[in-house]
Amino acid sequence: MVTSMLAAINRALAHEDFGKLLLRLAVGGLMLFHGVHKLIDGVDGIVGMLTAQGLPGFIAYGVLVGEVVAPCLIILGIVTRPAALVLAFTMVVAWLMVGTGKTWLLDKTGAWAIENLMYFFIGALAVACLGAGRYAFGKGAWR
Template sequence: MTLNLSIGTLLIRLAVGSIMLIHGIGKLFSIGPATMPMTQFTGFLAGLGIPAPSVVAWIVALVELVGGLCILVGFLTRFAAFAVAINMLAATLLVHLPEGFSDSELTIVLCLASFALVSIGAGTLSIDELVVDDRSRSMLPVGE
């Protein structure tokens, strides 16, 4: 992997990972700039008609927190990025897009950037680079 691609991948990881981590912390610990306590988030999901809103709220919060942290440090990046991408796709379609395109721009970018990480992986500046076997790097049936 070239240095430019490694730096570019790192920048994508820093952006996606930090945003997701901050939102997960806001939900689970009710602190930070993106605070929405779990009770409020559960009520919000219930208002949308989401089945089992308490369970879904915990899954979303954990994907944001754990997935964001994994993406940030580059550990199990493809799996974490896939979970975050699905999370952001659901948030876009169910919450933000019905409010208009401007309200959904961030979730669309986070979703697409996460799918990009699924495709290209964490890059050389990551924990994955240190611990993942070369033969298992790609989740996709395409050459690297």
């Protein structure tokens, strides 16, 4: 009985393309909030962090590619794999800029201090590995 019930549940939930869509909406959609914030408030804080480390401030505008353009492409399912790799790279840069000192720490609520960075990094890698699936605007290689 348990085996047949589990088989029925597995059949009912075997919608891999819908799962890919949900993953794209979660990873791309939640990251887009970060990007919209930077569109509204600007990237001055990031410029300051970069110049403090001796890097040119204009690099800060790359965050808009990683946090606005890439998430939009991921959500739409257009050049999904490359866009997901751009998002993953953005998270590596974010970790290098603000997270390395927090890598082995917990925040005040007991969560891993770089939990969000890791969620987006691993989620983006999962999207890059899985692709867009059937529910995407991109066709063929554009997925």
